[in-house]
Amino acid sequence: MKFSAWQALLVAALCLLPSVCAWGIAGHQIVATIAQTQLHPLVREQLCSILPNYTQYPSHWPPSEDVLPRTHCHLAVLAGWPDTIRSRYPWSGQLHYVNPVDDHPPTQCYYGETGWTSPNNVLTSLVNYTSRVVTETGWERDMALRFMVHLFGDAHQPLHLTGRARGGNDVWVHFEGRKARLHSVWDTLLINKEIRELSNYTTRLPSGRIESALVGARYDPLVRFILKEGLGQPAIRGDVGNAWWRDESASWPACQGHASVSDAQMLEGEGQLAFSSMVEDPSRVDDTDLPICPYEWTQPMHSLVCDYAFAAPVPAWEPAPPSDGDDSEPSPIPFTEPELDVPEYVGRIERDKVIHKQLAKAGVRLAAVLNTLLLPDESVSTLSD
Template sequence: MRLSRPLAALFISSSIPAAYAWGAAGHEIIATIAQMYLHPSIVPTICDILDYSPDDATTTQPQPCHLAPISTWADKFRFKMRWSSALHYVGPLDDHPSQTCLFPGERGWAGSRGGNVLDGIKNVTSLLEDWTRGEANDGTANEALKFLIHFMGDLHMPLHLTGRDRGGNSDKVLWSGRQTNLHSLWDGLLIAKAIRTVPRNYSRPLPYPDVEHALRGTIYDSYIRRIMWEGVFQKWSDQVPEWFSCPEATPASAGEIGIWQQVVMNWKRLSGGKQGVEIGPDTDVVCPYHWAKPIHALNCDVVWPKELDEPPYGGGIKFADEDDGEEDAAGRPPKPHPPLLELDTPKYAGVIEDTMVVEKLLAQSGIRLAGILNYLFLKDAARS
């Protein structure tokens, strides 16, 4: 797929490697929840922009237009779109969960100006607004919409909001006795376990046509029903209206810092200290910084195990690098590797499951995505 130049030109390329968020199932679940909340009048517009067609070219029956199949497009094509790599995450400097969660600290944000998931969401939303006014072409709108659907998922993955250890990719752990890393655990393993353990009663349809109409006969349909029934309709029902809210003005450039702190930051920059970039402010309708702050805080509250910074798993204990385990040049035997922390335990996974942390993030992402799409295209429908 060829990139439209106007969209590519919005962002500055970055050499920082991208990390996946939520995996395919997570992104598709988010898109499916969003589908439930789309105003019916905007669905044809969205389908026209996406030039929707089913992934399976052998399908002979007409397939209903759905957001889920294109929700992973930005990951599938990221190697062809290296300029977009940094748009999948944001790295606040001085951030070091589980001890310290700063969003950001005094030095601001890592990366390039405009090259992060917070600004990415605002930029592609702006492009879609341009399209509704006739100021952007269909190709630009197509890519912007696919990016928006994906970036809203990335925003709600806590490890995409921390600057430590490549979002947990560098932190090896155990899951049910098998080696993985902290990012991969949140990327898909927690969701995979949740799907496997959904009570059997959720295999039956819910008495909500909007929910059932959005489901596609996938392995995670029962899981979505549980999220909606136990979470959205019950546990979080009083909170859902707040999920859409944005303050009138949310400072996102350097994390609510004062004039004196700005002076300190400028001094550090002029004296050669490592200085981060600023991020554009939220709006009163699209406020990814405001939404992301409590998600980022989860890194200290529940995501990052304190044990990873304590002996024997961490805490300054030096072990050999993970190589082939052979003797060194002096004939000395290799040093032992550190033990790996098992996280499929009541203390870690059990708490996450009982509090429905992952399920709430998926629901928030889907409902907020629907809110942005309704805002964008209901205005267009009203004008036409």
């Protein structure tokens, strides 16, 4: 496949920042690319008023009589940015996950029933940065969008929803014969395996909407696979019913109910009171007038932590906690690491399309929120291929 000059530049931009080409970032870029395929063209254009110039690329979708292509901006270029700044801004580290109190999968699965270890977590941060995409300007708005895109990905990675062994970072296993942390298996290695073993979907789909968002990245075939087999996009007469989540995906961005705006303002303006309320009712984080409900979305996904991530042969025991006065992190658990690339572990994940579905959910929800926030009221929101 030949690439135009702009495609080569955009692929290079995906690797512009330190660590952005690491496979751990690929998951965030896939989520952002799936979202890009679902954005209204006017929203793609509006992103260019928020993001830096090097995210721009020419797009011929939707087709028009105008010879010149439109200028769109791509979310994937900066999807990994919040991970690259964590060493410079240590305060941002806790924003990438949520630790439920008393949660110890797979034997004890709690998700907010007895509270959170900190009010600064991925759920509250999603509300915060989504709000700031609307209210901020200039660099602050750019930064808020980068965090928003990234945190949608983190919230859909099951091991970002538990504090057991620091989200699996303190559990050593083997994957495909190599030693790895359990967290890295879910962040990186499972996605790497899916990309490497997918032998088709290198051919363009008959959809300008989808293909205009794919710029020649190595994971493009996986994005096509998820959209076609999972969501039935583009819809082709005779086989749309075969898509895995075609019917249910329309409800993924929905929020069953929001509190009044005054309640939302209370949540944002009275930090300690709001956190106390969240301990009593974890769904209070969803009390906002924004089109986002992070607790409602993530609460059902927490079962993946117990049913898949910490399932056998992952060991059930923990490292010893630090002694009094020792602030160091516990060392990873020393034991004979089990191999996870076996039918009873990875085989179940692949059979049940767990990784595919989490990437799809995150991308569809991210796009729906951005379309709602950024699409002019008078515009038609229906997408066409």
